[in-house]
Amino acid sequence: MNDTSLELTDLIHAFLDGRATDAEVDRLNEMLLADAAAREMYMQLADTHSCLAVDEQLWVEPLRESVNKPQTREPVRPKASMLGRPLPAAVVGLAVGLLCASLAFGYVVPLFLHLATLLNENFESGVPPVSTGMPSRPGVWSGDSTEVVGPTQGVTPHSGGKMLRLLRADYPGKSRHEADPFRRVSYVADQWQLIDLRAFKAELAAGNVIARLSAAVNAAEFPEDETYRCSFSIHALDAETVRNLTPDDPYGLSDASLAVVDATNASLDRDPRTWQIEGCELHVPADASYLMVRVGVAHNFEQRREDFPGHFIDDVKLTLNSTGIARP
Amino acid sequence: MPAPLNHEQFMRLFLQSERELLRYVMALVPNVSDARDVVQETALALWREIGKYDPAKPFIPWACRFALNEARVFLRKESRQRRVLQEDVAALLEVKRIAATAELDTRRVYLQECLAGLPEDQRGLLRGYYFDDESIDALAARLSRSREAVYKSLQRIRHSLQQCIERKILAEA
Numbered sequence: 001m002n003d004t005s006l007e008l009t010d011l012i013h014a015f016l017d018g019r020a021t022d023a024e025v026d027r028l029n030e031m032l033l034a035d036a037a038a039r040e041m042y043m044q045l046a047d048t049h050s051c052l053a054v055d056e057q058l059w060v061e062p063l064r065e066s067v068n069k070p071q072t073r074e075p076v077r078p079k080a081s082m083l084g085r086p087l088p089a090a091v092v093g094l095a096v097g098l099l100c101a102s103l104a105f106g107y108v109v110p111l112f113l114h115l116a117t118l119l120n121e122n123f124e125s126g127v128p129p130v131s132t133g134m135p136s137r138p139g140v141w142s143g144d145s146t147e148v149v150g151p152t153q154g155v156t157p158h159s160g161g162k163m164l165r166l167l168r169a170d171y172p173g174k175s176r177h178e179a180d181p182f183r184r185v186s187y188v189a190d191q192w193q194l195i196d197l198r199a200f201k202a203e204l205a206a207g208n209v210i211a212r213l214s215a216a217v218n219a220a221e222f223p224e225d226e227t228y229r230c231s232f233s234i235h236a237l238d239a240e241t242v243r244n245l246t247p248d249d250p251y252g253l254s255d256a257s258l259a260v261v262d263a264t265n266a267s268l269d270r271d272p273r274t275w276q277i278e279g280c281e282l283h284v285p286a287d288a289s290y291l292m293v294r295v296g297v298a299h300n301f302e303q304r305r306e307d308f309p310g311h312f313i314d315d316v317k318l319t320l321n322s323t324g325i326a327r328p
Numbered sequence: 329m330p331a332p333l334n335h336e337q338f339m340r341l342f343l344q345s346e347r348e349l350l351r352y353v354m355a356l357v358p359n360v361s362d363a364r365d366v367v368q369e370t371a372l373a374l375w376r377e378i379g380k381y382d383p384a385k386p387f388i389p390w391a392c393r394f395a396l397n398e399a400r401v402f403l404r405k406e407s408r409q410r411r412v413l414q415e416d417v418a419a420l421l422e423v424k425r426i427a428a429t430a431e432l433d434t435r436r437v438y439l440q441e442c443l444a445g446l447p448e449d450q451r452g453l454l455r456g457y458y459f460d461d462e463s464i465d466a467l468a469a470r471l472s473r474s475r476e477a478v479y480k481s482l483q484r485i486r487h488s489l490q491q492c493i494e495r496k497i498l499a500e501a
Binding site: 124 | 347351354355358360363412414416417420421424425432435439443449452454455456459460461470489493
């Protein structure tokens with residue numbers, strides 16, 4: 001690469017990044033006006049820039065349908081491939097009918113406006129989650145036994161130097177519900193976090209808000225005859241339910257939720273070098289005050305094990321998005 | 329000429345095409361937020377003129393003409409206050425963009441492959457910066473590195489991505 005080409009590349013990147021000075025933009029305009037090759041270079045770099053910024057397909061795998069239908073009050077939707085603005089008022093009316101039709105077909109209009117990132121956890125602080133079951137206050141991870149670790153068992157963190165290792169499907173002192181065989185033992189190692197939504201009342205009132213939960217999940221190599229699945233959920237809760245939360249009753253939580261999506265679906269591959277990005281989405285009811293989100297990994301039921309020999313989570317993210325379309 | 333599209337047909341086409349429109353617009357208006365404003369205006373312009381659209385023809389090339397027109401309006405409006413491309417430069421780039429559509433689509437496929445081949449930390453940095461809208465400052469804080477170090481890494485990664493794409497194009501040729 002010669003000096004002019006280097007200068008051009010730097011100018012283009014500075015312009016695309018929004019960092020170019022007036023003089024640099026003038027110089028770039030001058031070069032683009034004078035030289036067809038410069039325009040070609042610009043077009044290639046600008047297209048890469050836009051694809052990286054808006055083409056979700058470059059970054060994530062599509063989500064799969066939940067297999068846990070009975071607990072799914074809202075449809076588990078394929079990962080939307082578009083981030084956008086609310087449509088202009090003149091066009092919004094058109095969209096409502098389409099959204100209804102789309103939901104009926106299990107397909108959802110892929111048009112979203114990012115409202116807020118509520119959770120962006122990469123465990124780099126090194127602070128381990130609390131091992132006391134579901135949390136009763138916002139802002140802390142709590143759930144089954146875990147630890148924050150660096151690279152181990154052939155798995156390196158999805159980002160940074162740390163990740164969360166799931167150790168067991170229970171925690172010290174967890175109630176066993178001996179009388180109820182379905183609640184006696186859990187084969188899912190999970191972590192929960194309560195998110196306060198009360199600052200978003202106005203946005204929620206529009207009835208078009210979607211919460212999107214995602215996380216990177218990985219496992220150390222495990223025997224071929226074992227199966228592990230990613231397990232995620234989002235519960236929309238009112239304030240009264242949150243006041244009465246108990247740490248070990250996810251079934252009661254589902255019953256009390258305004259809406260819930262529970263997605264236990266994607267199987268983990270056996271290659272510790274590959275992270276899987278999985279998650280779920282929920283239309284948030286207008287009267288929700290909190291979200292309880294859960295990320296975890298489930299043993300195949302037949303394995304009947306509560307320990308997890310090498311399962312990891314990193315980069316948990318929860319965003320609020322608006323469809324820009326009022327729900328009917 | 330076939331019957332004009334109804335509301336639902338228009339919405340379907342628009343929503344299916346919106347990412348492509350955004351991609352077009354961002355060649356001239358690289359800031360994502362500004363580009364989305366332009367695409368929003370494009371939706372209105374398209375709807376006003378939907379009676380002129382021939383459903384027998386592809387929607388995206390037709391819609392892109394509106395998007396580019398709205399981008400020009402944006403550049404004209406912003407040119408006095410902000411650092412934007414000159415209108416005559418934008419006009420030349422539009423010509424180039426239309427001529428290079430197939431080539432850019434091929435590059436996008438290679439971009440995806442090259443991105444998948446990046447080490448996780450590099451891919452994470454790119455994703456944070458581009459897709460998750462994290463600022464250089466936020467990335468620097470999260471990664472416990474200086475702003476300059478983060479920006480240099482970003483430059484290096486972008487350079488290696490471009491080289492990877494070029495290698496794949498050469499190999500195909």
